[in-house]
Amino acid sequence: MKEESKELEEKAKLQQQVIMLENIAKQHLSKEAIERYGRMKLAHTATAIQAIAIIAQAAQMGQLNETLNDNEFKELLKKIQEGKQEFKFKK
16 A cells, blocks of 8 residues: 555656646747647657656756747657667667
């Protein structure tokens, strides 16, 4: 029982952190980019959260002066996905 409650607590903390990141990042995304994030979050949760974390971090560091449009958000997603493809195992 204690392990289950700890797991639930950890999941709740993670959800709160994601919500905080989303709130920060969404201030720097266009309406279309926010819609794309919503779809990405359903289909590719890890990639979407990674993108939102990058945006939130850049915003907090003062590196984002403008709102990211949908095309810029797509480019960020592509770069994240390309990074994953670089990890290939040799037989």
